[in-house]
Amino acid sequence: xxxxxxxxxxxxxxxxxxxxxxxxxxxxxxxxxxxxxxxxxxxxxxxxxxxxxxxxxxxxxxxxxxxxxxxxxxxxxxxxxxxxxxxxxxxxxxxxxxxxxxxxxxxxxxxxxxxxxxxxxxxxxxxxxxxxxxxxxxxxxxxxxxxxxxxxxxxxxxxxxxxxxxxxxxxxxxxxxxxxxxxxxxxxxxxxxxxxxxxxxxxxxxxxxxxxxxxxxxxxxxxxxxxxxxxxxxxxxxxxxxxxxxxxxxxxxxxxxxxxxxxxxxxxxxxxxxxxxxxxxxxxxxxxxxxxxxxxxxxxxxxxxxxxxxxxxxxxxxxxxxxxxxxxxxxxxxxxxxxxxxxxxxxxxxxxxxxxxxxx
Amino acid sequence: xxxxxxxxxxxxxxxxxxxxxxxxxxxxxxxxxxxxxxxxxxxxxxxxxxxxxxxxxxxxxxxxxxxxxxxxxxxxxxxxxxxxxxxxxxxxxxxxxxxxxxxxxxxxxxxxxxxxxxxxxxxxxxxxxxxxxxxxxxxxxxxxxxxxxxxxxxxxxxxxxxxxxxxxxxxxxxxxxxxxxxxxxxxxxxxxxxxxxxxxxxxxxxxxxxxxxxxxxxxxxxxxxxxxxxxxxxxxxxxxxxxxxxxxxxxxxxxxxxxxxxxxxxxxxxxxxxxxxxxxxxxxxxxxxxxxxxxxxxxxxxxxxxxxxxxxxxxxxxxxxxxxxxxxxxxxxxxxxxxxxxxxxxxxxxxxxxxxxxxx
DNA sequence: ACCTGATGATTAACCGTTTCATCATATCAT
DNA sequence: ATGATATGATGAAACGGTTAATCATCAGGT
Numbered sequence: 001x002x003x004x005x006x007x008x009x010x011x012x013x014x015x016x017x018x019x020x021x022x023x024x025x026x027x028x029x030x031x032x033x034x035x036x037x038x039x040x041x042x043x044x045x046x047x048x049x050x051x052x053x054x055x056x057x058x059x060x061x062x063x064x065x066x067x068x069x070x071x072x073x074x075x076x077x078x079x080x081x082x083x084x085x086x087x088x089x090x091x092x093x094x095x096x097x098x099x100x101x102x103x104x105x106x107x108x109x110x111x112x113x114x115x116x117x118x119x120x121x122x123x124x125x126x127x128x129x130x131x132x133x134x135x136x137x138x139x140x141x142x143x144x145x146x147x148x149x150x151x152x153x154x155x156x157x158x159x160x161x162x163x164x165x166x167x168x169x170x171x172x173x174x175x176x177x178x179x180x181x182x183x184x185x186x187x188x189x190x191x192x193x194x195x196x197x198x199x200x201x202x203x204x205x206x207x208x209x210x211x212x213x214x215x216x217x218x219x220x221x222x223x224x225x226x227x228x229x230x231x232x233x234x235x236x237x238x239x240x241x242x243x244x245x246x247x248x249x250x251x252x253x254x255x256x257x258x259x260x261x262x263x264x265x266x267x268x269x270x271x272x273x274x275x276x277x278x279x280x281x282x283x284x285x286x287x288x289x290x291x292x293x294x295x296x297x298x299x300x301x302x303x304x305x306x307x308x309x310x311x312x313x314x315x316x317x318x319x320x321x322x323x324x325x326x327x328x329x330x331x332x333x334x335x336x337x338x339x340x341x342x343x344x345x346x347x348x349x350x351x352x353x354x355x356x357x358x359x360x
Numbered sequence: 361x362x363x364x365x366x367x368x369x370x371x372x373x374x375x376x377x378x379x380x381x382x383x384x385x386x387x388x389x390x391x392x393x394x395x396x397x398x399x400x401x402x403x404x405x406x407x408x409x410x411x412x413x414x415x416x417x418x419x420x421x422x423x424x425x426x427x428x429x430x431x432x433x434x435x436x437x438x439x440x441x442x443x444x445x446x447x448x449x450x451x452x453x454x455x456x457x458x459x460x461x462x463x464x465x466x467x468x469x470x471x472x473x474x475x476x477x478x479x480x481x482x483x484x485x486x487x488x489x490x491x492x493x494x495x496x497x498x499x500x501x502x503x504x505x506x507x508x509x510x511x512x513x514x515x516x517x518x519x520x521x522x523x524x525x526x527x528x529x530x531x532x533x534x535x536x537x538x539x540x541x542x543x544x545x546x547x548x549x550x551x552x553x554x555x556x557x558x559x560x561x562x563x564x565x566x567x568x569x570x571x572x573x574x575x576x577x578x579x580x581x582x583x584x585x586x587x588x589x590x591x592x593x594x595x596x597x598x599x600x601x602x603x604x605x606x607x608x609x610x611x612x613x614x615x616x617x618x619x620x621x622x623x624x625x626x627x628x629x630x631x632x633x634x635x636x637x638x639x640x641x642x643x644x645x646x647x648x649x650x651x652x653x654x655x656x657x658x659x660x661x662x663x664x665x666x667x668x669x670x671x672x673x674x675x676x677x678x679x680x681x682x683x684x685x686x687x688x689x690x691x692x693x694x695x696x697x698x699x700x701x702x703x704x705x706x707x708x709x710x711x712x713x714x715x716x717x718x719x720x
Numbered sequence: 721a722c723c724t725g726a727t728g729a730t731t732a733a734c735c736g737t738t739t740c741a742t743c744a745t746a747t748c749a750t
Numbered sequence: 751a752t753g754a755t756a757t758g759a760t761g762a763a764a765c766g767g768t769t770a771a772t773c774a775t776c777a778g779g780t
Contacts (some may be wrong), residue, residue: 002506004736015760020738030740032758035543042580054484055424056416056736059765064415066463077449078442078664080647085445089437092464101484103426104452104462124414124461146362230651235414261651268653287440291621293628304438315588364766376732380768390770392728416766419735 012037019045023052058123067095067314068125070105070139072132075182081228081258082286083303084131087153090307091129098315100126107139108323117128117142127314129153134196149317151310156198157327163317165310165328169199172299172332173206176253179297179334181214183341185279188216191226191236191259200255203283206252221247228255233262240278241270251279251340257288260296264339268293279340295337302330321327363408371404371423373398379405383412405471412569418483427455427674428485430465430499441588442646443620443663444491447513450667451489455651458675460486467499477502487674489513494556509677511670516558517687523677525670525688532659532692533566536641539657539694543701545611545639548576551623552585552615560615563643569615581607586617593622600638601630607638611639611700617648620656624699628653639700655697662690 009019014037021031022041031040044050058064069091071077076084095102105120107130120128121142130140135156143150151163173190180188190207194200207217222285224239226232233254240248254260260282264274274280274294282289285300308328311321365632369379374397381391393401404410406413418424422491429451431437437446455462465480480488481502487509490500495516503510511523540548545717549556550567554560568578584599586592593614600608614620620642634654642649645660669690673683 005738006736016737017739017760017762018758023761024738026738031760032756033757035746037758051478051482052483053419055418057738058415059413059419059767060736060738062765074453075449077445077452079445080442080651082438082440085437085439088464089435092437092466093434096466102464104448104464106452106456111458116412122411122414265651268756291440291625293625365768367765376767377731377769378729381729384768386768391730392726394728397728413766416735417768419737419766420768422735 002053003050005050005052007048008041008044008047008050008323011048012040014041025051027130033174052345062123063318064124064126065099066101066103066125067091067311068103068120068128070107070120070128070130072134072137074106074108076106076131080230081256082288083256083284086286087131087307087310090304091311093309094308094311095315098311100311100315107137120137121146121148123256127151127319129310129314130155133198135198140335149314149315151314153306153310154199163313163323163326165179165306165313166199166330167301167303167306168329168332169202170206172283172301173203173208173253174210175206175332175334176283176299177207177210179340180251180253180279180281181210181216181334183279185249185251186216187219187221187247187249188224188251188253189224189240190222190253191233192253192255193223193225194227194255197228221249224252226255228259230258230262230265233259233264234266235262236262237263237266237278239269249278251275251281253281254283256284257282257286257292257296257298260298261288261292264292264294264296267346274339275342281340285335289335289337292339294339297337298335300333300335302332306330361594362413365410365412367408368401368410371408372400374401377480377680381581383410392549398663422483423678424484424486425459426461426463426485427451427671428463428465428480428488429466430480430490432489432494432497434466434468434628435612436466436491440590441616441644442648443644445614446646446663447491447667449663449671450669451671454668454671458671460671460675467497481506481508486678487511489670489674490515493558495558498626501578509674511677513666513670514558517647520686523673523683523686525666525673525690526559527661527666527690528692530566531649532643532661533613534570535566535567535692535694536643536659537567537570537574539696539700540611540613540639540641541570541576543639545609546562546576547579547581547607547609548611548613549582549584549600549609550613551584551593551619552613553583553585554587555613557588581609584612586615586619588619590618590622590625593619593624594626595622597623597626597630597638609638611635611641613641614643616644617642617646617652617656617658620658620699621648621652624654624656634699641700647697649695649697654699657700658695659693660693661694666690 005016005019009016013096018033019041021027022033022038027033070083092102103125107116109116117138120139130152132152132155153165155164157164190204192200193204211218224236226236254263260280263280267274282296282298285298289296309328316323365376365379369376378393378397379401381387382393382398389395452462463485467476469476477498480499490512492515494511495585513525515524550564552560553564571578584596585705586596614623620640623640640657642658645658649656649658669688676683
């Protein structure tokens, strides 16, 4: 059907080796061609609409030009939490920029029941980006065994040879605590602490250390176990309201924007107003934060940039350059909005969250 | 590095043809093997940890086992609108079910500036799913030219040979209008009508026809041009409030949930309450609808199912079965919540939107 | 003794590239 | 003349599979 390199060579009256060299710009090495030959081959390729067959090329070069992006569970794409989409956007954008393709996987057995790591870790991809909030992964182990380049995202590294991309979770917890302390709060709780999620512990650490340094505990009540969903926020608020009024926190630092949204929703239902009755800080600073009512103060996590970084590092790895600093930790910042400091900035609802990132 | 089929054959003391036949279950045809030989080959493959090289196989069989999923713009993944994520979820789930892989593309030139259709329409994939809200596409043309199997989603087909997956947009518009008429509204506007988006016209048609059948217009004021973003909703409400009170609609049918969310937000800012001051109907029935305040009545579009359908049809096409009914139109329904009928169903905020779809 | 058909398995071509090893010719210094 | 070097180009072997064509052996029927 489609023209092959042999067709091009024949049409130009030259050998396939010459054609291959010209078409790949590899004419500086052992193979040399005259300008005349180059012209003929290029002309033939153009007029035949030649495009190299990716699989044939991959077979010969042992490079596929494909990055595998692996999410830990099937619901990743359909989550309310925009985290996965934004990671994907960053990974994809940078991959395109580096002329790589992206193939999608989830690290759970399909209905065939076959072990997914066997099919994911294959020459189909040159390397893998693993989004791994929880420790341990058969795919990761398989990568090491087979020597497949691999970058983990939101993963606590098992040892320092692992290439990781994380946000500065400790600092995130610290920023939230500092902000709430600075605006006068004295009883502050964290909704979070999911034990198996890698980023939970450092966030709590940063938060707790800051409270301690300010002489404010942390008390036993400072950690209210909560997950990352809307429903977790609703449940958490109910637990707070069930506490004796004199122990009840005046501010909370939620696990993420979605959880914080649940808190705000439940407050509204109970007739409470943020920030007066309870100040609320979210995490991630997705567009949800800017769109919620009232707009949510949130720790901005550079999710898109984490995706970009992961792609860039993986490609470095694939090309054989060892990446300089194995464990990347991207900076976080605080977006202050009305859920902690009343109305800010006049008529505007605060900045717009992370809706439309720019390329670097 | 990894074991090849030749290694397996050697270890079993058999030919590669026999090994290939056994390992692919192709032993009924021209090639026959004894039980003894089969056992030896299977044993050898297991002990060597043999896995076939995908590219070598693809090269020989001219099938890659990869579906390409093409979004029209780079922001698809990072959009506030969960539409693209949900399509992707459906496509991916069904692909996994059918033992296919998914590769991601966007139909815009990367920073190389090269025409994307040349690299997307390639033997790298067996077929393509094109999410194409707007008419015309270089990728689509290229597909037809090269004979690559191809399914479009949310696309108005150019001719009836095109395989498409759509929701019943006409009925969606009708459902929204019927609902609002039934609960007593007489001046109803549609925020939408984006001319180049395929689904806009039929939605307006269904809406306008229903109004007409009820003897309610549509009047000139019944169509308020608006796009699909939060900001479009805000702008639309401002336009409505600028109208003379006796022409102002008492209900609006918004382009989608995001747009409806913008309307609700702006209403809150102006001290207006839904549904008393203005009833609002959204479209898509994503989780946004259930989570907004008040919860939004919305036309449910089976987005996830559209993705599933697209995958299933593409695989049929690839396998050579012509699909029975070329233009699939999936049913829509109406999720009634408090933004049109005050508090519904007592304490609950209405159903939960389309958060966690089940596999069929 | 000879043909027929079934059974079990192999050989080799092919898929479309890349790339190493080699070759032919011309130029240039000795 | 002769060997060395540079230039331009080619043939053929990988890469790791699939598969059509072929072959060897043996049992059964005539």
